Amino acid sequence: MSAQPVNPDLPPDHVTVFIDGVEMAAPKGSMIIHAADKAGIPIPRFCYHDKLSIAANCRMCLVDTEVGGRSAPKPSPACATPVMDGLKVFTRNDKALKAQRNVMEFLLINHPLDCPICDQGGECELQDLSLGYGRSVSRFSERKRVVADEDMGPLVATEMTRCIQCTRCVRFTAEVAGTYELGGMQRGENLQIGTYDGKPLTTELSGNVIDVCPVGALTNKVFRFRARPWELIAKESLGFHDALGSNLFLHLRRGDVMRAVPRDNEAVNECWLSDRDRYSHQGLYAEDRATVPLVRVASNGDAGDWREASWDEALAKAAQILRDNGADNLGVLVHPATSNEEGALLARLAEGLGTGNLDHRIAQRDLSDGATATQFATPVAEIEQADAIVIVGSNLRHEVPLLHQRVRKAWKQGARVHVVNPVDFEFAFDIASKAIVAPSKLADALGSTELARAVEGANHVAVILGAVAENGMHAAAIRAAAADFAKRANGTLNRIPQGANALGLSRLGVLPTTRDANAMLAEPRAAYVIHGIEPGLDFADQAAAMKALGGAQVVAFSHFACASTRRVADVILPIATLFENDATLANLDGREQRAVAAGKLPGDARQGWKVLRALGGELGLPGFEFTDLAGLRAGISARDVAVQAGAAPQAGQGGLELAVSQAIYRVDGLTRRAAALQAHPLTVGPRVTLHPQDASAAGLSEGAMAKVSNGSGTATLQVGISDSVAPGAAWVESGYGATAALGGGRVEVEAA
Structure with a gap:
């Protein structure tokens, strides 16, 4: 006869456990450490991480257990011991504490005494736990071992003598990143973690090994020796290099951005951060950063002759250019990572000056269907629940690294991934079927019977359409074919917005009613406003862009006074990047997320919304009467715009x-x-x-x-x-x- 449950009122998939005398319900199959964490009862650990598989190799989480009045003969690892009905767990009795202290003594045997020079000092898990579980003296008299470091590339610094072989980094690269770049070599006292081949880490998520490392073995090479954690102030911000909008903290020292670390958000980036979002803050301090208003004096070669100006003079010059070239003579071109606040003001500026030539889709060649950004039909957090995923026209691993990681999670749970691409890009999961065809044939491949059969029988089909398709010469046909395929497969169409805030700008009407971005450049205007754009690199057709802008008067709201901006602009107004801005962005799920101004602005630069407010006031336009950010945000609302469809691009013949x-x-x-x-x-x-x-x-x-x-x-x-x-x-x-x-x-x- 089976034993009766301790609490018969519990659901059948739960059991009753007692941790340090506290009665609680825990799901069957879960581990002691899960129940303890849920109850807020601390258990020390090093190798355990709730996003990684259980390794149970550090033994720091040893606890005493008892079932049916009988105590276990030896301590049990809380991370690898399943709960059972009536289980009693003691995390702080003499048996448990003695075991935990003995483990700590073993971990410190070979650990170097270099906390004063270790970058992990002040935020080190080993440091914290050794305070509570370490002994005041060591009984180990032999020589400590030393492990030679290897160069893991420009992002991650190594001091592998400090490594305690928790294998978190190994499991991260294998299970989350999918690159299997790290592993354990040799055995026993000689065990060491490394890449074996001595090559740099190539995963686009490599910085996360810094976060999971509980000691100072893997640290941030860019941040190395620059500051101590207690000197830093954390500010909430967002990643803005793709449409996911990863949540992060910027750590500042005296107003300078020292580093970026992930901010947990299960619906967006979980606890991870792509390397692009983690290390891009280095660019804030580039030599060509725009720090003071500049006014063109005279033409002197391609870049012209420039002089510094006061804000009053620069704004007066910009206002004069816009007064002289209003209505259809003016084009307004906006970077798709521009914030909602700035986007709303740019739309008001265009409306006040009487122009319908306004667009943020500057990198897209085919706008003949009038397409704008749309939010994902399947939220990012639910992508991993799909059982069939079709990636169309995207190098997803590079385009949105953490969306690629979600697809990998779906694949690990049994989803079949299919690819339609012009290049067989490298992914960190197996591909069930692929059609590698020239760009003009992508639409036809979506209509093939082979692909239809491949997803037949799937309950949840998610189609992900990316930048290679969206920005190509055949985008309109591919978008139509993808929508048709998703409908026939009873699936969802998830078009990746082409820009960190392309969806927010579309909602706010930063869109053309007359000429789109391509038409504005193909049919040059007399004057342009460009906002947040690097003219030499950000447009779909650089030759057309530089020609059109070079022959016009240009007001540039710019983060950088680069050569291409100097070549085409007449006035350069220095503005903040998102890391220095109070801003709202809408990510690919349609989620409105806010960043606060973090880093101090360089020189005389200003937040973009403030500069636009001053320019609107100079021009006497309606909608610029607010006096603070709250007033601006109170007046922002969605705008429905009848988007003007553009001309179909001509791909040419031959070649x-x-x-x-x-x-x-x-x-x-x-x-x-x-x-x-x-x-x-x-x-x-x-x-x-x-x-x-x-x-x-x-x-x-x-x-x-x-x-x-x-x-x-x-x-x-x-x-x-x-x-x-x-x-x-x-x-x-x-x-x-x-x-x-x-x-x-x-x-x-x-x-x-």
Whole structure:
């Protein structure tokens, strides 16, 4: 006869346990440490992490257990001991404390006494627990072991002598990142953690090993020796290099941003942060940062002759340009990472000046269907519950790293992932089926019977449409085909917004009623306002952009006074980046998230909404009467705009189709100026990659230099050869000056 449950009123999948005399219900199959954490009862641990598999190798969480009046003969690891009905757990009795103190003594045997120079000092789990569980003297008299460090790249610093072999970093790279780059080598006292081959970490999530490391073995190389944790002030902010909007804290010392760390949000980024969001703050302190208003004096070569000006003079000059060139003579071009506050004011500015030439879709070539950003039909947190996922036109691992990680979680739970792409991009999960075709054939591939059969029988099909498709020459056809496929498969269409706040700007009506971004540049206006844009790298067609802007009067709200901005602008108004701004952004789920001003503004720069408020006041426009941020936010509301559909782009004839993806660390001005990210192995530099048969036809070999040209321009690029590229396509990454010259469409490739 089976024993009766201690509490018969509990659900059948729960049991009753007693921890330090506290009665509680716990799910069957869960571990003691789960129940204790839920009840707020502390149990020391090192190897356990609630997002990683259980390793039970540090033994710091040893507790005393008792069942049916019989005590276990030896302490049990709380992280690996399942609960059972009537189980009694003692975390603080003599038996448990003695075991925990003995484990701590063993952990400290080889640990160096270098806390004063360790970057983890002040926020070290080993330091904290040794205070409570460590002995005042060591009985170990032998020599401590020393482990040679290896260079893990420009982001993560190593001091592996401090490592306590908790294997959190090993499990992170294997289970979450999916790159299996770290492991344990040798055995016993000689066990050490490393990469084995001595190569840098290549995962786009490598900085998270710093967060999971409980000691000072893995630390932030960019932050190293710059400040102590108790000197830092934390400010809530957001990642703005993709549409996920990862939650993070910026840590400041005397107003300077020292580092970024993740802020937990299970619905967005869980407890992780991509390297792009973690290290981009380096770009805040670039040499060409815009710090003071600049006014063009006279033309002197491409960049012109500039002088510093007061804010009053610069705003008066900008206002005069806008007064002289209102209505249809004016175009307003906005970076898609611009905040809601600034976007709302730009829409008011355009309306007050009588122009319908307003757009934030500056990197998209095909707007012939009038498409704007839409929120995910399946929230990010639910993507991992899908049983079939179709990735269309996206290098997802580089485009939205933590969305890629969600897809990996779905795959680990049994989901089948299918891919329709012009390049067989590298993913951290197995692909059930793939169609690698030239960009013009992506829409046809979505309508194939093979793909329809591949997802047949799936209960939850999630289609993810990314930047390669959205920004390409055939975007409208691919969007229509993806929507049709999702409908036929009874699935959801999830289009990744092309910009950190593309969805928010679309809601606020930062959209054209007359000319879209492409039309504004193809049919040059007499004057432009550009906001947050680096003109030489951020547009879909750089040649057309530089030509149109170069022949007009331009008011530039800019984070950087770079060469391309100086070449086209007449007035440069220095504004804050998001890390220095009070701002609201809408992420790909439609979630409105706020960042607070963190880093101090450089020089005489100002928050963008304040500059726009001053300019609107100078022009005497309605809607600029507020006096503070609260007043501005109170007046912001969604605007329905009848978006003007654009002209279909002409891809041209002959040659190879250009397949363009974003270089992971070249997506905006801040990442391009982060030295550590530019030194990362994933920053491969400008190049063109061809299918072997196309390279052979052009007489090109691996590493050779090729001249790549089309109607937009010509680039001389190093050649890569890979059968991962679809025949008939040439793959380049955007964000580099060399590849920016090509625009879109077809290209001719020949030996340089």
